[in-house]
Amino acid sequence: MKAVICEKLGGPSDLVVRELEDPSAGPGEVLVRVKAAALNYFDTLIIQGKYQFKPELPFSPSGEMAGIVEAVGEGVTRFKVGDRVASYAKWGAARELYVAPEDEVVLVPEAVSLKHAAGLLITYGTAIHGLRSRAHLQPGESVAVLGASGGAGQAAVEVAKLMGARVIACASSEDKLAHAKACGADELVDYSQGGLKQKLKDLTDGKGLEVVYDVIGGDYADDALRATGWRGRYLVVGFASGTIQRIPANLALLKGCDILGVFWGDAVVREPEEHHKDCEQLFQWVAEGKLKPHIHAEYPFEDIALGLEEISSRRAKGKVLLIP
Secondary structure (H helix, E strand, O other), X not given: OEEEXXXXXXXXXXXXXXXXXXOOOOOOEEEEEEEEEEEXXXXXXXXXXXXXOOOOXXXXXXXXXXXXXXXXXXXXXXXXXXXXXXXXXXXXXXEOEEEEEHHHEEEOOOOOOHHHHHOOOOHHHHHHHHHHHHOOOOOOOEEEEEOOOOHHHHHHHHHHHHOOOEEEEEEOOHHHHHHHHHOOOOEEEEHHXXXXXXXXXXXOOOOOEEEEEEOOOOOHHHHHHHOEEEEEEEEEOOOOOOOXXXXXXXXXXXXXXXXXXXXXXXHHHHOHHHHHHHHHHHHHHHHOOOOOOOEEEEEOHHHHHHHHHHHHOOOOOOEEEEOO
């Protein structure tokens, strides 16, 4: 099989494409013929050794994929050869054949394309886990999404809207905000112009936000946290700015607010039944036409560097896919 390989830590241009032996499914495992693999911001970090997961070299990037079951191992009961499936991979999905533990694989309905399914699990899975399981978002509540035009932020905008929230999209340019608006955002804030805290306060008539969904971190985190209202929920999702924010603990005390970590990747392993339910809901929304994941671009394995550069430069609006 063909696979993208990280043989040494470095940038996207250091990745290579190699021919490897075909893998086989062991006990409790599913062998999938990959039809599409998705790239995410963390792929730009993991190949540099800067992510919380540090796989041994050599390894393949890409943390999610969709395809067709080619074989099942001993003891597998939920899947059969020919099933359309998707899986969260942590890393390793940028290859023609991928082996996954049965619990990490979900069935993809016929009404959902495999390309859309490949890009649903991480960003949309994180969004529904964070907003539903962690923040317990209720209809009518106000949610500010920082970094609203990227893959993770866009997913949060769409999921929050489907859950009945009033969505305030925050991004760094008019073009990015226009994209967030097209994805369903109710209000728009350009945080590159400054005054984020006051703008968010004004949009909530001074009472503050119920929920902040922050995939950016860095300089905007303090303003966003200060813009929460009494018993608000601030979701720590990621650090796309490259800087991990230092959160003043006194703000949590004064506001009676919750600062909640959203570690979806670990939740999938620890709480597989919850993960399966979330995926069923996402696929249902897609099948019903209520959720329309945007694919920014598709690349062959050989052009993975171009896809990662689109993400790292923040030009990507939606998902970047690799097509074997």
